[in-house]
Amino acid sequence: MIIDIVKSNFKIIIFGFVFTFFSCIGQSFFIGLFNSNIRDELNITHGEFGTIYGIATLCSSLTLIWLGKKIDDLKLINYSLLVVTFLSLAALFFSFVNGLIFLAIGIFFLRLSGQGLMTHTASVAISRFFERSRGKALSYTWIGMSFGEFFLPVIIVYFLTFIYWRSLWQGFAIIIILLLPIFTYLTIKEINIFSRENKTENNVKKNIDTIKSWTRKEVLKDLKFYSILPAMLASSFIITGIVINQTFIIESKDWGKFAIAKSFMIYSILTVATLFFSGFLVDKFTSRKLFPLLNVPLLLSLIVLMIFDHPNSAFVFMGFMGISNGLTNVLMSSLWAEIYGVNYLGSIKALTGSLMVFSTALATVVFGTLIDLGNSIENIAALCSIYTAISIIIVIIFQKNYRPVLQNKT
DSSP: OHHHHHHHTHHHHHHHHHHHHHGGGGSHHHHGGGHHHHHHHHTOOHHHHHHHHHHHHHHHHHHHHHHHHGGGTSOHHHHHHHHHHHHHHHHHHHTTOOSHHHHHHHHHHHIIIIIIIIHHHHHHHHHHHOSTTHHHHHHHHHHHHHHHHHHHHHHHHHHTTTSOHHHHHHHHHHHHHHHHHHHHHHHHTTOOTTOOOOOOOTHHHHHHHHBOOOOHHHHHTOHHHHHHHHHHHHHHHHHHHHHHTHHHHHHHHTOOTTHHHHHHHHHHHHHHHHHHHHHHHHHHHOHHHHGGGTTHHHHHHHHHHHHOOSTTHHHHHHHHHHHHHHHHHHHHHHHHHHHHOSTTHHHHHHHHHHHHHHHHHHHHHHHHHHHHTTOOHHHHHHHHHHHHHHHHHHHHHHGGGGSOOBOOOO
């Protein structure tokens, strides 16, 4: 079954995998690898860098609402080539930043093109193309990012020992513009908004055609959309806040300098395992039925962080977060297609994607403020646990309303 899915739809699956992998260039963990180099050269503090990063991320989230919608208007190949070109130019621009304003613009370009548009393009393309095997296809796609999270930090840190950081960014730009346009053309040149997975069941095409496709304006007027948001945003907000402030957590818990860094291996492994497992579950039970379980691992992670101080608890708490991360990537990418159809999926996911990016920017402010006010990590974890529990309760209350609306046939 798995082999058949991959073989018959190999090109678009590998397209999604590669796009999520290269999206790492705009992700926080990747840019953070150059943090000290940039601060030393521009003579700025941690606080100044964090403020610039937060503002640039916020601006990118707002811009994504408009640019992300264009995937519904353009052929996928044309849209993807524009995104690839943008990412290459962003990497090139970043190699020349020489002041606070240019740093802000460079981070804005990277966050928008990498974290925003590359993941947006991959997830919309896969969610729209697949229906029967959407869960498994999304799980294969998001492994690209997990692959990058696992290997890139080690590779980049090694390269930084003998290559100037600006030269590395110029190298990224060259690699992107030389490889990705050709790769994109070879994998999705025939794909359009009506293209669907190769399948044998006669009823699959019928199912996807009978589901009403909601416009973004209709979604914004729908109450169940707002019942989903707290649960959707919990993972990106809390995980970002914890990763950004991992030094504070380590010092508070007295875990040792490399405790969370080591536990990131468990985080990555369980993220990948969950991506595979949740893909099968989504195809068997649908995202709508699994959605109430989305933030349960996140809640367990926060409880561990709140109660336990033993150094080994870092592995448990980060492990649960990895499970939550894997579930979020697959379930949230699939859920919007299941509930609101696929014709306007780009504009809907542009909105939800921008909200998730905004939540990561907000997390740096909220967590930093709580820490500055003298809150312990246990208190912060308790507040996050309350929010997470409330988001789960809201989803349970509204679960019956998440059924798709059928098209009116005339």
